Amino acid sequence: MRAKDAARLATRRFAWRATRSLAVGRPLVEALGSSDEDVRVLAGTLLTRAGRKAEPLLLDALSRRENVPAVLEVLASIGDDTAAREIDRHLDDPDPAVVEAARSAKRVVSMAQTLAARRER
Numbered sequence: 001m002r003a004k005d006a007a008r009l010a011t012r013r014f015a016w017r018a019t020r021s022l023a024v025g026r027p028l029v030e031a032l033g034s035s036d037e038d039v040r041v042l043a044g045t046l047l048t049r050a051g052r053k054a055e056p057l058l059l060d061a062l063s064r065r066e067n068v069p070a071v072l073e074v075l076a077s078i079g080d081d082t083a084a085r086e087i088d089r090h091l092d093d094p095d096p097a098v099v100e101a102a103r104s105a106k107r108v109v110s111m112a113q114t115l116a117a118r119r120e121r
Helices: 003-019 022-031 037-063 068-078 081-089 096-120
Strands: none
Touching: 003 022, 003 037, 022 037, 037 068, 037 081, 068 081, 068 096, 081 096
16 A cells, blocks of 8 residues: 555544544545455554444445445444344345345354453353
């Protein structure tokens, strides 16, 4: 990944976090579909670190069917009830890649919930 790409994503992240504008944040979701693996990983990390604050942006991406498998992975890493519901909605998707991503994401959420329940004991 070029430093220019990383700087561009970081700038978008700061602008999106400051404004919460879907339009400003969309390049982060678009980057999840980059041909450069490092760009994809960085975008996923930035969105994951935003946690629940990223949900409106991710839900918007799902409604536009943009990078659905990657968006489901990010939602799984957030792992709250909203994320779990959205993941479940994609278990019957007509696209086999989306179904596989939803199944994988569901396993991640399930494991996270199990670990959280154990910590509470």
